[in-house]
Amino acid sequence: MPTLLIRNVRPMGASPVDVLVRDGRIADIGAALSAPADAATEEGGGALLLPGLVEGHTHLDKTMWGMDWYRNEVGTNLIDKIENERAFRHASGHDAAVQSLALAKAFLALGTTRLRTHVDVDTQAGLRHLEGTLRTREALRALQQIQVVAFPQSGLLGRPGTAELLDQSLALGADVLGGLDPCAIDGDPVKSLDVLFGIADKHQRPIDIHLHEPGAMGAFSLDLILQRTEALGMQGKVAVSHGFCLGDVAERERETLLARMAKLGVVLITSAPPSRSVPPLMACRQAGVTVVGGNDGIRDAWTPYGNPDMLERAMLIGLRYNLRRDDEVAVALDTVTHAGALGCGFEAYGLVPGNRADLVLVDAQTVAHAVVSRPVRKLVVAGGHIVARDGTLEAEIASL
Ligand SMILES: [Zn+2]
Structure with missing residues (x-):
């Protein structure tokens, strides 16, 4: 499973941070994280970040x-x-x-x-x-x-x-x-x-x-x-x-x-x-x-x-x-x-290092904005895997 660095996202509408995902878990959350050599990078573009x-x-x-x-x-x-x-x-x-x-x-x-x-x-x-x-x-x-x-x-x-x-x-x-x-x-x-x-x-x-x-x-x-x-x-x-x-x-x-x-x-x-x-x-x-x-x-x-x-x-x-x-x-x-x-009783849940990397990126200013506008899911990460972009499942998952 590739290491993933997601740049510039706002957890629940807070200030922008980066999220590092490794081995299916959130490894780190913070401003301007340095990219590990093996990491694939995704640009979040200031998206609102929700937990799965x-x-x-x-x-x-x-x-x-x-x-x-x-x-x-x-x-x-x-x-x-x-x-x-x-x-x-x-x-x-x-x-x-x-x-x-x-x-x-x-x-x-x-x-x-x-x-x-x-x-x-x-x-x-x-x-x-x-x-x-x-x-x-x-x-x-x-x-x-x-x-x-x-x-x-x-x-x-x-x-x-x-x-x-x-x-x-x-x-x-x-x-x-x-x-x-x-x-x-x-x-x-x-x-x-x-x-x-x-x-x-x-x-x-x-x-x-x-x-x-x-x-x-x-x-x-x-x-x-x-x-x-x-x-x-x-x-x-x-x-x-x-x-x-x-x-x-x-x-x-x-x-x-x-x-x-x-x-x-x-x-x-x-x-x-x-x-x-x-x-x-x-x-x-x-x-x-x-x-x-x-x-x-x-x-x-x-x-x-x-x-x-x-x-x-x-x-x-x-x-x-x-x-x-x-x-x-x-x-x-x-x-x-x-x-x-x-x-x-779902464990290891939430946007905290150590928890399962279940992440949803949407273009919304705040949590309330996301609920009422139900925007396209720009990126969905599940168990550390990118599973969907812009509302569409990745091909290998769609064909399961
Ligand atoms: Zn029922």
Whole structure:
């Protein structure tokens, strides 16, 4: 791997510096660094330098990115979408390996170097989607860190055999155990969460639970999740995705739940959708809860929307929470950079010597300017490799 010296970039909008990259790591950051004899030099031209972007919640295996347009005529209920998707993927032969690789590469071209993806595991598809996504994780391993979540999209209890498949998924190499609405989908939250936490405990893996349940129902499930997190000593190893109930319940109840989440290191992951009441971003952060941003699904049987551009997701989070001041817009970016990495447990992250060299250069004056204008990624460095220029992947990566 060649040593790389990037001249004249402004980390998060600060004064211009040079960045030396060696052996896949940031070796030095400072003004007017001397070029080692073996270094290739890139002129940054005063670009804004961001750390590699972080996608905290997507579904690479579901996407139809690059395929013919999918005509969405799906019913409005959650279960309609679940049943429709499973039937569609079964009938169409939708290939999770091909599709997850296509979308992961699109993320990489736009500067996302760390990514958490939930992958459907169910008794119809078995481990097919998981195995396909694990192939993508392996193909991109040197460039993009992908965490694979084994996700029971069709429920855990309703379809016997699912718990065994989740157990096998972790044995096969899934990084995280997923869960889904223990009341609304499984109908028996105590049993559902006992089974789920039991599998995670057996494999000593983190948990990330999709919790769409509203109001009192969601708060009830969240209480059970927090109880089990504490009882099993899983502090810092549990994430709640969506957590819409935190946007519904009364302020006092919310504050109690947030304080417990903060104490137990339970992370909140949100796409900040405009269609639901969402957990209040600033109140969560002030309570000490790490809030991570993510797209959720991108162009799949659930939604025609989404884009593998984490600057765009930061902008949508900013819009959803009415973030206008520069320091507020920087918080939106934080959910897809530092807080994202912290919440998902991605290590060696950030623009500090010794960390993994994941760098994104854009023409923008400030962080807030970058979020609202979502400029072309001039240069993307991932794990010390130049992977994209001006929004286009290098040929050898595009052909992976
Ligand atoms: Zn999701």
